[in-house]
Amino acid sequence: MVATKRLSTRGRAGRESGGSERRAELLAIAAELFATRGFLATTVREIADEAGILSGSLYHHFDSKESMAEEILRGFLEEQKQAYEQVLRENDDPREAIAELIRVSFRAMQRDRAAIAIFQNESQYLSQFDRFAFLRQSAHDFERLWTRVLQDGQRRGVFRTDLNVRLAYRFIRDMVWTTVHWYNPRGKLTANVIAEQYIQILCEGIVAQ
Amino acid sequence: MVATKRLSTRGRAGRESGGSERRAELLAIAAELFATRGFLATTVREIADEAGILSGSLYHHFDSKESMAEEILRGFLEEQKQAYEQVLRENDDPREAIAELIRVSFRAMQRDRAAIAIFQNESQYLSQFDRFAFLRQSAHDFERLWTRVLQDGQRRGVFRTDLNVRLAYRFIRDMVWTTVHWYNPRGKLTANVIAEQYIQILCEGIVAQ
DNA sequence: GTCTATATAATGATAGAC
DNA sequence: GTCTATCATTATATAGAC
Numbered sequence: 405m406v407a408t409k410r411l412s413t414r415g416r417a418g419r420e421s422g423g424s425e426r427r428a429e430l431l432a433i434a435a436e437l438f439a440t441r442g443f444l445a446t447t448v449r450e451i452a453d454e455a456g457i458l459s460g461s462l463y464h465h466f467d468s469k470e471s472m473a474e475e476i477l478r479g480f481l482e483e484q485k486q487a488y489e490q491v492l493r494e495n496d497d498p499r500e501a502i503a504e505l506i507r508v509s510f511r512a513m514q515r516d517r518a519a520i521a522i523f524q525n526e527s528q529y530l531s532q533f534d535r536f537a538f539l540r541q542s543a544h545d546f547e548r549l550w551t552r553v554l555q556d557g558q559r560r561g562v563f564r565t566d567l568n569v570r571l572a573y574r575f576i577r578d579m580v581w582t583t584v585h586w587y588n589p590r591g592k593l594t595a596n597v598i599a600e601q602y603i604q605i606l607c608e609g610i611v612a613q
Numbered sequence: 614m615v616a617t618k619r620l621s622t623r624g625r626a627g628r629e630s631g632g633s634e635r636r637a638e639l640l641a642i643a644a645e646l647f648a649t650r651g652f653l654a655t656t657v658r659e660i661a662d663e664a665g666i667l668s669g670s671l672y673h674h675f676d677s678k679e680s681m682a683e684e685i686l687r688g689f690l691e692e693q694k695q696a697y698e699q700v701l702r703e704n705d706d707p708r709e710a711i712a713e714l715i716r717v718s719f720r721a722m723q724r725d726r727a728a729i730a731i732f733q734n735e736s737q738y739l740s741q742f743d744r745f746a747f748l749r750q751s752a753h754d755f756e757r758l759w760t761r762v763l764q765d766g767q768r769r770g771v772f773r774t775d776l777n778v779r780l781a782y783r784f785i786r787d788m789v790w791t792t793v794h795w796y797n798p799r800g801k802l803t804a805n806v807i808a809e810q811y812i813q814i815l816c817e818g819i820v821a822q
Numbered sequence: 823g824t825c826t827a828t829a830t831a832a833t834g835a836t837a838g839a840c
Numbered sequence: 841g842t843c844t845a846t847c848a849t850t851a852t853a854t855a856g857a858c
Contacts, residue, residue: 426841441738442653442737442738444651444653444654445653445738447832447833447834448833448834448835449832449833449834457841457842457843458842458843458844459833459834459835460835460836460837460842460843460844460845460846461841461842461843462835463834463835463836464841464842465841467835468834468835469834469835499820525734528651528794529650529651529654561821562820562821563819563820563821564817564819564820564821565821567810567814567819568802568810571802571807571810572810572814572819574792574795575788575810575811575814578787578788578791578792578794579784579787579788582787582791583783583787585737585787586783593777593780597777598780601776601777601780601781601784602784604775605776605781605784605815605818606814606818606819607818607819607820608773608817608818608820609814609815609816609817609818610772610773610776610781610815610816611708611771611772611773611816611817612770612771612772612773612774635823656850656851656852657851657852657853658850658851658852666823666824666825667824667825667826668851668852668853669824669825669826669827669853669854669855670823670824670825671853672852672853672854673823673824674823676853677852677853678852678853
């Protein structure tokens with residue numbers, strides 16, 4: 405095998421993406437603060453404090469506070485898109501597909517809790533800036549993906565036909581993602597338990613037979 | 614009928630509560646801005662602009678930006694508490710009670726959309742201040758009220774007994790209130806339609822029989 | 823009840839030394 | 841990669857005239 409020489413992305417993290425470990429650490433710190441305090445309520449000084457450096461030093465790694473949020477959100481959305489598409493490839497039955505999509509979402513809650521919270525809480529505010537146009541795009545892509553499964557399920561007699569598909573989608577989406585507001589990664593209620601309970605309520609309802 | 618003389622709350626709105634019409638107008642303007650742009654992202658200048666006055670003039674009516682948010686939220690929560698308690702007085706059957714609680718919540722969405730959005734979006738941030746301690750208190754009161762109905766329903770065999778009641782409550786609460794993020798008061802989907810669909814999904818699930 | 827004018831503090835960001 | 845030092849801007853809030 406001939407080792408082809410290629411440019412390494414390492415060594416000159418600078419302000420370009422794809423970066424050093426330090427960069428990743430700083431992003432994780434920022435994500436946690438953005439998620440818990442809110443994007444606007446978090447100051448660059450607080451991020452720097454948490455990282456043990458001064459605010460000015462942050463600008464060696466990032467252009468701006470916004471660019472930090474952008475990188476966090478892009479990373480999460482790309483990952484989530486891949487995960488969802490894999491679910492569709494591996495599940496033909498609509499009911500199983502919906503259940504798996506929910507499970508995959510709750511698995512993301514363990515991995516990317518902070519990013520999900522930021523996506524949930526700050527999308528409306530951030531979307532006003534051109535650089536965050538991808539937020540709307542992703543939301544739209546997700547909606548198409550989920551509603552396709554729901555529609556398919558209706559056609560094949562798996563889901564009730566008197567459902568308004570768009571409404572049902574919003575129902576599921578809100579129910580899944582808002583969990584991030586109270587989900588405790590170290591609590592008794594694991595993401596798995598929550599997922600299974602939600603799938604059951606969604607499919608069968610809360611009323612006894 | 615003897616007209617008993619009493620102190621009017623009018624005439625000296627000042628900074629005390631219970632106030633002039635102007636005060637109410639200003640609060641409505643602030644509520645709309647807080648709801649759509651976020652509390653932190655809204656400046657007092659913007660509120661004043663929208664009201665056609667200068668920012669300094671706002672402080673004739675209110676102590677601070679926070680006190681505006683406080684008044685908006687207190688008003689909504691008090692009203693909602695009354696509405697919920699009336700539902701419980703008038704509905705003994707747990708399933709009907711839950712359905713009515715949901716309907717009453719969606720009716721609030723028409724009346725107090727802005728306040729609900731603020732309660733949803735800014736509670737976490739505002740709760741850090743002592744003056745907003747009532748937010749946690751109200752959230753706690755609501756949780757107790759709803760879970761009592763759910764538990765009662767389980768005992769009486771109306772709801773499935775394998776439900777985790779606290780989880781089911783959060784499920785319902787999130788599903789109802791997050792609607793405020795996309796609900797359009799002038800859209801085709803009326804609050805009534807949404808409410809009935811949600812009640813159906815919640816009770817019967819989405820899977821066909 | 824609103825305006826003029828301004829105090830005061832905090833914020834995001836920059837330039838250059840180390 | 842971080843620090844020193846600091847700028848420019850913006851925000852909430854105040855005091856007193858009208």
